Amino acid sequence: MKKIWLVIQREYLTRVRKKSFIIMTILGPILMALVYGALIFIAVSEEEKEHVVMVVDSSPSHFSDGLRDYNQHRPNSKLQLIWKYDDYFQARDSIFNEAYSSILYIPRDPVAHPRGMYLSFKDRPSMSVKSALEIELEKLIEEQKLIQYNLDPNIFDSVRVKINLFEKRIKESAGGLEEEADFSDQKFFLAFGSSMLIYIFILLYGIQVLRGVMEEKTSRIVEVMVSSVKPFQLMMGKIIGIAMVGLTQFLIWVIFSGIVVTVISAVFAPSLMEQISSGSLETQAEIGGLDVSSLLNVFNMTDFTVMISLFIFYFLGGYLLYSSLFAAVGSAIDYESDSQQFMMPVTLPLIFSIAIAQFVLKNPEGTIAKICSFIPLTSPIVMMVRIPFGVPIWEVLLSALFLIGGFIFTTWIAARIYRTGMLMYGKKITYRELWKWLFYKG
Amino acid sequence: MSSEYIFRAEYISKQFAGHTALNNVSISVPRGKIFGILGPNGAGKTTLIRIINQILAPDEGKLYFNDEPLSPRHISSIGYLPEERGLYKKMKVGEQVLYLARLKGLSLTEAKEKTKKWFLRFEMQHWWNKKIEELSKGMQQKVQFISTVLHEPELLIFDEPFSGFDPVNAEQIKQEIIRLRTEGATIIFSTHRMESVEELCDHIALIHKSQKILDGSVHNIRRAYRTQQYEARISGNTDLIRTALTPKATLLHEHAEQDEIILTLQAQDGVSSNEILQSLLQHAEIHYFSEKIPSMHDIFIQKVTQGKE
Numbered sequence: 001m002k003k004i005w006l007v008i009q010r011e012y013l014t015r016v017r018k019k020s021f022i023i024m025t026i027l028g029p030i031l032m033a034l035v036y037g038a039l040i041f042i043a044v045s046e047e048e049k050e051h052v053v054m055v056v057d058s059s060p061s062h063f064s065d066g067l068r069d070y071n072q073h074r075p076n077s078k079l080q081l082i083w084k085y086d087d088y089f090q091a092r093d094s095i096f097n098e099a100y101s102s103i104l105y106i107p108r109d110p111v112a113h114p115r116g117m118y119l120s121f122k123d124r125p126s127m128s129v130k131s132a133l134e135i136e137l138e139k140l141i142e143e144q145k146l147i148q149y150n151l152d153p154n155i156f157d158s159v160r161v162k163i164n165l166f167e168k169r170i171k172e173s174a175g176g177l178e179e180e181a182d183f184s185d186q187k188f189f190l191a192f193g194s195s196m197l198i199y200i201f202i203l204l205y206g207i208q209v210l211r212g213v214m215e216e217k218t219s220r221i222v223e224v225m226v227s228s229v230k231p232f233q234l235m236m237g238k239i240i241g242i243a244m245v246g247l248t249q250f251l252i253w254v255i256f257s258g259i260v261v262t263v264i265s266a267v268f269a270p271s272l273m274e275q276i277s278s279g280s281l282e283t284q285a286e287i288g289g290l291d292v293s294s295l296l297n298v299f300n301m302t303d304f305t306v307m308i309s310l311f312i313f314y315f316l317g318g319y320l321l322y323s324s325l326f327a328a329v330g331s332a333i334d335y336e337s338d339s340q341q342f343m344m345p346v347t348l349p350l351i352f353s354i355a356i357a358q359f360v361l362k363n364p365e366g367t368i369a370k371i372c373s374f375i376p377l378t379s380p381i382v383m384m385v386r387i388p389f390g391v392p393i394w395e396v397l398l399s400a401l402f403l404i405g406g407f408i409f410t411t412w413i414a415a416r417i418y419r420t421g422m423l424m425y426g427k428k429i430t431y432r433e434l435w436k437w438l439f440y441k442g
Numbered sequence: 443m444s445s446e447y448i449f450r451a452e453y454i455s456k457q458f459a460g461h462t463a464l465n466n467v468s469i470s471v472p473r474g475k476i477f478g479i480l481g482p483n484g485a486g487k488t489t490l491i492r493i494i495n496q497i498l499a500p501d502e503g504k505l506y507f508n509d510e511p512l513s514p515r516h517i518s519s520i521g522y523l524p525e526e527r528g529l530y531k532k533m534k535v536g537e538q539v540l541y542l543a544r545l546k547g548l549s550l551t552e553a554k555e556k557t558k559k560w561f562l563r564f565e566m567q568h569w570w571n572k573k574i575e576e577l578s579k580g581m582q583q584k585v586q587f588i589s590t591v592l593h594e595p596e597l598l599i600f601d602e603p604f605s606g607f608d609p610v611n612a613e614q615i616k617q618e619i620i621r622l623r624t625e626g627a628t629i630i631f632s633t634h635r636m637e638s639v640e641e642l643c644d645h646i647a648l649i650h651k652s653q654k655i656l657d658g659s660v661h662n663i664r665r666a667y668r669t670q671q672y673e674a675r676i677s678g679n680t681d682l683i684r685t686a687l688t689p690k691a692t693l694l695h696e697h698a699e700q701d702e703i704i705l706t707l708q709a710q711d712g713v714s715s716n717e718i719l720q721s722l723l724q725h726a727e728i729h730y731f732s733e734k735i736p737s738m739h740d741i742f743i744q745k746v747t748q749g750k751e
Contacts, residue, residue, distance in 0.1 A: 006545055007545075014530070014533060018532075215530075215531075220527060220528025221530055223524040224524060224586070225545075227524070228545040228546055229545055433459075
């Protein structure tokens, strides 16, 4: 054990002290902050230009009069409506001489034939301007139709309801049946976020394991090493050491990003809020509406600790499983150019699991989701997607058991390939050869 | 603990996917001696050494260290310099040596103390903070040598220790190896260069085509391979000498070199060197007389080519 600890120490310290680690650790959150800042900046600054629309209303009822006070009610809107011409062609003739960018043509009877309306432009209006205009027109037509059919708009409003089903899960417990609220949107976010994190971590640091093993092999240090430590200790020390490097980096990133994002939000938030209230940023507002702090309301504290511990379990389990395979690959090959061929079978199930994660998100209790959450190669990601939506305890236990078993099995295989591969030079490795290595004595 | 042999391997066999690397090889390494494992390339030397280091396990056979079955706890009593040298290129020299020493079971303070001592001896104190990749090949070899011997193991195993050293450094390493033996260490070293064998080895085992074909003390082996041939440098009349020698010996070869004649004589069984000398003395002035004891090189070639026939 003492030797594994020494190996872990070396693997950790040499990596953490590397310039590239320090640079990436500092640069990572700055880059993230820049991306985040850029997004906010774009959101804030993109719609700066106002779009002036000349309304040409040829309806005898002066349909567009309902829009006359639009700009009074919404002084911040980028959509500016003006009236001047009654004839479309007149308006068209002056479009390049006057300060309007589009012409909204309203036909004689827009309520009966709403498709007769069109928008001609010299500069394309933005999506949000167009949709703002469409919303206004829809409202007007609705009002007119209500009058036509002699309906009270107030009644109509109360008739029209938007449904967003509140979900509750029924559970059997000692005291009978229990119900608890189920917040799909937040769970969706949590499921996707945590499985993505596992995926990125495994890929990023699994490949570091592969590189580290190859470095030892190509620099021929390995023969000295295995005369002092067992190959298994060397391999596990490396895997654990690199995991700790990864965790350190993640932790620093989380802390830094937290700080930087808070600062940037504080700077940009007021203008962003203004935009949201002005209505021109409705879609963004919806996304932003998924408040992370509301996640805490989604789960009560015990559920939250269970979730966190399961996340850590699948996170580490998945990493250990895959990195031992990466170590085996690293030990079997001589040159980095060979690595692609042998990395494929290792990375494939990983990519597969993140690819099916979206289907699992849609239907967390489907058959494929269930099967994949038991297979150790896919369970770290797939099970993590399912957990926020609630998974029966026996399924979690079985999947965890399989993952532990799978991990022990892959490290066993990896250690055998590693032991032989590390001292094998200049030999073209085939899968058949690898298979033989598993059964060498020693 | 203090039996005659520090290390014994009995009937070791090892197979690799279809080919036999070692076939029933036994060696006994006497304590406090330098033991050479000789053999042409590909004979199985490195496999045997890896088995001694517990890097590989034999398919058959038993291994004993100080009469105990060899086990991982003996690792700290063994130092190993592999033929393929290698160090962590990005690591600093000092850290590297400390790391390897601690893996052999030294405490940090012990390791530091001993490293400093060795760095002083090799005059490389100022290398401590250099990265391995900044050093020349020869310097790297020295670092590797130090990390092999630092934990003062009872048994040292050097695989081709002089490869990669220039003559000056090779000599320094040779002196260090002799000094280590004087201080009580036992040394196994493997080589296919025979010059170093006679200078250094007390015992040898010759491995060829996965089998041990010869072993014993260098002295005894050379005696056993005596051919009762003598070389003499004389001035005198060879015809007279030839008749004087019969029937004790026959003259195999003669050639003149400046004012000397160099003779190669084959003595008959049971004829002592004194008797031959007496015969020579009657007719010639003797400048030089010596028994032609075959060198390890000759024996090596002889045994290896025999095996081919």
